Amino acid sequence: MKKLFLSITLLLALSGLRAQQPAHCGTMDVHAQHRSNPQNLAGMMQAETAAREWRENHPSGVMQRSGGNPVLTIPVVVHVLYKDATQNITDQQINSQIAVLNEDFRAMNANISSLPPVFDTLAADVEVEFCLASLDPNGNPTNGITRTSTTGGLILGYFNPFTEDAKFDSTGGKNAWPTDRYLNIWVCELFPGLLGYAQFPGDDPLTDGVVITYTAFGTIGTVTAPSILGRTTTHEVGHWMGLYHIWGDDSDCTTGSDSIADTPNASSASQSDCQTTRNSCNNEDPWWGVIDPPDMVQNYMDYSHDSCMAMFSKGQKVRMHSFLYGDARRFALFSSTAGCAPQGVNEHQFQLADFFSIYPNPTQGVVNVSYYGHENAQMNIEVLDLNGRTVSAFTTSSYNYTIDLSNLPAGVYALRFSGEAGVAVKQVVIQ
Ligand SMILES: [Ca+2]
Ligand SMILES: [Ca+2]
Ligand SMILES: [Ca+2]
Numbered sequence: 371m372k373k374l375f376l377s378i379t380l381l382l383a384l385s386g387l388r389a390q391q392p393a394h395c396g397t398m399d400v401h402a403q404h405r406s407n408p409q410n411l412a413g414m415m416q417a418e419t420a421a422r423e424w425r426e427n428h429p430s431g432v433m434q435r436s437g438g439n440p441v442l443t444i445p446v447v448v449h450v451l452y453k454d455a456t457q458n459i460t461d462q463q464i465n466s467q468i469a470v471l472n473e474d475f476r477a478m479n480a481n482i483s484s485l486p487p488v489f490d491t492l493a494a495d496v497e498v499e500f501c502l503a504s505l506d507p508n509g510n511p512t513n514g515i516t517r518t519s520t521t522g523g524l525i526l527g528y529f530n531p532f533t534e535d536a537k538f539d540s541t542g543g544k545n546a547w548p549t550d551r552y553l554n555i556w557v558c559e560l561f562p563g564l565l566g567y568a569q570f571p572g573d574d575p576l577t578d579g580v581v582i583t584y585t586a587f588g589t590i591g592t593v594t595a596p597s598i599l600g601r602t603t604t605h606e607v608g609h610w611m612g613l614y615h616i617w618g619d620d621s622d623c624t625t626g627s628d629s630i631a632d633t634p635n636a637s638s639a640s641q642s643d644c645q646t647t648r649n650s651c652n653n654e655d656p657w658w659g660v661i662d663p664p665d666m667v668q669n670y671m672d673y674s675h676d677s678c679m680a681m682f683s684k685g686q687k688v689r690m691h692s693f694l695y696g697d698a699r700r701f702a703l704f705s706s707t708a709g710c711a712p713q714g715v716n717e718h719q720f721q722l723a724d725f726f727s728i729y730p731n732p733t734q735g736v737v738n739v740s741y742y743g744h745e746n747a748q749m750n751i752e753v754l755d756l757n758g759r760t761v762s763a764f765t766t767s768s769y770n771y772t773i774d775l776s777n778l779p780a781g782v783y784a785l786r787f788s789g790e791a792g793v794a795v796k797q798v799v800i801q
């Protein structure tokens with residue numbers, strides 16, 4: 371009983387029934403709770419280390435690649451938990467949310483044009499897309515949606531982040547599909563005031579994913595103002611890729627940070643509407659030089675209304691990529707056979723070669739090589755001519771390096787990389 375009372379107290383605080391400002395998002399509270407579990411903490415620290423090393427190995431941040439970066443596609447399963455017919459949201463409503471994710475993570479959202487000049491060059495195409503899975507964990511066709519009739523969550527019939535009741539059959543929810551093959555999204559009735567919560571990379575695989583309340587999911591059907599544009603899910607998926615809130619989850623300008631330079635610090639979350647003139651901190655990261663930018667209330671990782679949110683920053687993109695590429699479980703999603711339509715064929719299933727960037731190509735002789743994978747970069751490299759003869763060979767353990775081919779006659783060659791991660795072959799043209 372004491373535990374139940376504690377949970378209700380936490381939930382009241384969390385849901386804003388006591389606090390002055392509603393906590394739309396339960397992620398940081400859940401994060402703190404999960405970090406008290408040594409096993410979860412170890413997993414999260416491992417993911418953070420892997421992401422940091424990835425950033426160190428890729429100082430330019432994002433892949434430099436002729437022909438553009440690979441666009442990563444994440445298979446999604448949506449678990450609908452419903453207590454009545456209204457909560458059993460339609461396929462169309464679910465599709466409307468997938469569409470929003472694809473717009474927001476590709477910088478294709480209509481309101482991106484509303485960004486002020488101080489921020490509009492910072493908006494990033496995150497180069498990640500989402501699709502409803504077409505194969506279930508047993509390899510059978512699926513529409514990527516499960517529907518579970520339930521009597522509700524453990525406390526007062528609401529689902530809540532502290533008991534994680536949405537995520538298990540045994541507590542009125544639905545067990546996750548393998549979280550290294552699917553992004554699991556549960557849609558249910560969360561505790562009043564709470565719009566959603568997510569789990570950071572490296573945390574417990576059994577509870578990995580995001581949970582969104584049914585009144586804030588998608589853009590049609592049961593959505594309720596002001597959360598009618600699907601940005602709650604964009605925000606939570608941002609956490610799931612390793613992003614913190616842009617104000618640093620503190621109440622001042624000094625202690626907290628989201629660890630990203632190009633998102634101005636703020637003293638607290640933005641207040642719901644779109645306070646474009648708000649400027650709560652003036653001790654910006656040195657990255658800004660002499661500029662004191664306003665608070666980036668248009669950022670998906672603030673608490674503004676859906677209609678205000680319009681961007682992830684380039685710095686946030688680097689951080690998200692560092693977890694997507696650096697953390698083995700997140701990276702595994704991109705070779706998941708869970709598939710996107712049609713017929714379970716994952717058109718975006720990557721080969722090792724997709725994670726090598728060779729530029730410039732064609733070249734006058736010198737090429738830069740950047741390896742974007744998370745596996746060991748220790749590789750044997752062979753340069754092969756058109757007859758398959760090895761004309762040069764060497765080894766490297768670097769993620770970024772230069773190969774000088776200027777001593778070779780003009781023509782077409784193959785670079786063959788082989789290592790722990792497998793074999794990749796890239797063509798290079800010497801002019
Ligand atoms: Ca920042
Ligand atoms: Ca702050
Ligand atoms: Ca400022």
Ligand SMILES: [Zn+2]
Nearest residue numbers: 395397609615
């Ligand atoms: Zn949040």
